[in-house]
Amino acid sequence: xxxYGINEEQEMLKTMARDFLAKECPKTFTxxxxxxxxxxxxxxxxxxxxxxxxxxxxxxxxxxxxxxxRDLSILCEEMGRMVMPGPFVSTLVMSAxxxxxxxxxxxxxxxxxxxxxxxxxxxxxxxxxDGDFWPGxxxxxxxxxxxxxxxxxxxxxxxxxxxxxxFLVACRTKTSADPEEGITLCLVNxxxxxxxxxxxxxxxxxxxxxxxxxxxIAVPAKYILGEVNKxxxxxxxxxxxxxxxxxxxxVGGGEWxxxxxxxxxxxxxxxGAPIGSFQAVKHHLAxxxxxxxxxxxxxxWAAESVKExxxxxxxxxxxxxxxxxxxFKMVAGLGIQIHGGIGFxxxxxxxxxxxxxxxxxxxxxDANYHRELIAQHYD
Numbered sequence: 001x002x003x004y005g006i007n008e009e010q011e012m013l014k015t016m017a018r019d020f021l022a023k024e025c026p027k028t029f030t031x032x033x034x035x036x037x038x039x040x041x042x043x044x045x046x047x048x049x050x051x052x053x054x055x056x057x058x059x060x061x062x063x064x065x066x067x068x069x070r071d072l073s074i075l076c077e078e079m080g081r082m083v084m085p086g087p088f089v090s091t092l093v094m095s096a097x098x099x100x101x102x103x104x105x106x107x108x109x110x111x112x113x114x115x116x117x118x119x120x121x122x123x124x125x126x127x128x129x130d131g132d133f134w135p136g137x138x139x140x141x142x143x144x145x146x147x148x149x150x151x152x153x154x155x156x157x158x159x160x161x162x163x164x165x166x167f168l169v170a171c172r173t174k175t176s177a178d179p180e181e182g183i184t185l186c187l188v189n190x191x192x193x194x195x196x197x198x199x200x201x202x203x204x205x206x207x208x209x210x211x212x213x214x215x216x217i218a219v220p221a222k223y224i225l226g227e228v229n230k231x232x233x234x235x236x237x238x239x240x241x242x243x244x245x246x247x248x249x250x251v252g253g254g255e256w257x258x259x260x261x262x263x264x265x266x267x268x269x270x271x272g273a274p275i276g277s278f279q280a281v282k283h284h285l286a287x288x289x290x291x292x293x294x295x296x297x298x299x300x301w302a303a304e305s306v307k308e309x310x311x312x313x314x315x316x317x318x319x320x321x322x323x324x325x326x327x328f329k330m331v332a333g334l335g336i337q338i339h340g341g342i343g344f345x346x347x348x349x350x351x352x353x354x355x356x357x358x359x360x361x362x363x364x365x366d367a368n369y370h371r372e373l374i375a376q377h378y379d
Contacts, residue, residue, distance in 0.1 A: 004300045010074055017078040020051060025082050027349050033085040034205040038163040040086035040121075049118025054092060058100065062108060063116035069241065073248040073303035080249025081256045083352045085206040087121050087160030093242045095122035095168045098185060098234040102226030107187070111166070123164040125155040125188075125212050126235060133239060133364050135179035135232050142171035142184060142219070149173070149186060149224065151217040161197045161210035164190055169214070174229045185231035187223040188214070204359035206352060240317055243364045244306050247299040247320040250328035250360050251292065253353050257335040258288045260350070264339060275338075284338060288331045295320075295327040315377050322370040325361035332357040 006014070024047055033039050048054055057072050058064025072092075079088065096115050099107055114120035130137050140153030151171060161167070167188045174182030188195070194215035202209050226234060262285060265276030275281050302320035305313040332354040336343035343350045361367060 004304050006070075006074065010071060013071060014074050014078060016051070017075050018081070020047075021078055021082045021084060025084050027083075027352070030083055030085055030206055030352065037199075039160060039206070039208040040163050045086070045121065046118045048088070049116070053088070054118050055112075055116025056092065058092075058096060058112055058116050062100075062112035064112070069244075069307040070303050073245055073299070076245040077248040077252035077299075080252030080356075083206055083253060083349075083356050085208075087123055087163050089242050089245055090123040090160045090164070091115060091121050093245060094124040094235075094238050095166075097238045097241065098124075098168060098225060098231075099187075101237065102185065102231070102234045104222075106222065107225065111187070120165050121160070121163050122166045122168060123158060123160045124168045124170070124235065124238070125158045125161070126170045127155065127157045128153075129156055131157050135183055138170045138172055138179075138183050138232075140169075140171050140214070142173050142186065144173075145218070147221040149184070149219045149221075151186065151188070151214040151219060154211060154213045156211050157200065157202075157209045158212045159207060159209055161190075161212050162199070162208065166190060167212065168225065170231065170235060180232040180236075182229050183232040183235075184228050185225035185234065186219040187225055188217060188219060192217050202359070204355045206356065207359060239364050240314065241306055243321050244299070244302045244317050246360050246363055247295075247302055247317070247324040250324040250357065251296050251299050253356055253360075254288075254292050254295065254328045254331040257331050257350070257353050258285070258292060261285060261288070261335050261338045268340075281338060284334045288334055291327045291330060295324045298323050315374065318370040318373045318377070321365065322367040322374065325357075325367040325370075328357040329361055 024044060052065045053075060055064035056067050056075065057069060058066070060066045092115065096112060099111050111120065115122065126138065127133055128137055128139060140151065140155065142149040142151050151169065155169070167190060169186045169188050171184050171186055172182055173184040176182045194217050196213040196215070198211045200209045200211055225231065265281055265285065266274055268275045298320040302316040305316040310316070335350050336354055339348065339350055342348050
């Protein structure tokens with residue numbers, strides 16, 4: 001495997017991101033957003049836009065910074081380190097990239113500059129009752145009526161739906177033996193009459209999910225994204241990139257847990273000695289460090305492969321997601337053990353990472369799912 005490093009510009013991005021998040025996204029803010037209906041504030045979103053994050057990988061002609069996917073993964077690693085709430089990946093990756101790749105010039109001009117400057121939040125409404133992100137799970141019908149399409153049905157586990165201004169909705173417009181055939185993407189304004197957003201109770205309260213019901217919503221032809229019946233490939237590409245970014249978040253979150261545990265092990269005294277001097281605790285910390293190093297290597301490989309459009313990018317992301325998912329869960333679980341009784345309390349921040357690790361592991365398929373894809377690749 002090739003060895004990757006980060007250049008001076010990326011090091012500056014990493015430092016700037018860590019300083020920004022320490023100031024603007026402390027745990028007090030994250031906890032406040034857990035109790036907020038939308039999970040984000042307009043003020044915080046505007047601050048991210050002002051430093052160029054909401055358009056980081058969008059072209060300059062649409063108000064973006066035209067930076068690379070590897071740069072974005074570095075930023076997401078720092079966001080994961082702070083368990084940052086909000087619709088960042090939902091907007092920039094799952095919504096803006098399909099518009100960039102499949103949209104007409106008019107659609108790009110209407111949506112991308114507003115996303116880049118922080119005026120618009122978007123999310124993708126794809127999964128339904130089974131909660132699985134796969135083409136066979138898209139069954140909500142869209143019927144043609146003149147030049148419009150009429151949407152009726154419900155989407156489940158839609159991230160950040162209350163914060164979003166627009167939805168990128170995957171609909172079934174044709175029944176086919178190939179489930180990828182017949183999926184059409186529609187751009188839908190959340191303010192349209194007949195859209196109902198209801199919160200779901202999920203483990204990770206820092207990343208809110210909702211059920212969104214569409215009751216005979218008329219989508220004009222100008223808001224059909226890409227070719228009718230051919231929309232899945234754009235969602236699939238966006239999901240691959242989002243999965244790689246979630247791996248970066250998991251590595252960042254895992255490193256916060258490790259550093260917090262090391263500091264606690266130095267200062268927590270039991271039986272007359274710091275608990276870090278006990279062999280069992282040393283073994284836990286060593287295992288956490290070792291597993292995170294492997295996870296980081298796979299995450300960076302995945303991000304670089306996606307950036308370079310490597311033919312093996314799918315395999316790299318599968319490997320990274322499987323390993324990072326298992327590692328983050330293990331590290332977060334040991335983090336609670338090392339902290340003992342205090343680690344189980346609501347007041348300590350460790351449970352935020354424990355819950356985030358479980359949530360990120362399941363997004364776009366858990367470790368077992370990605371290991372199955374790896375096995376199919378080599379079969």
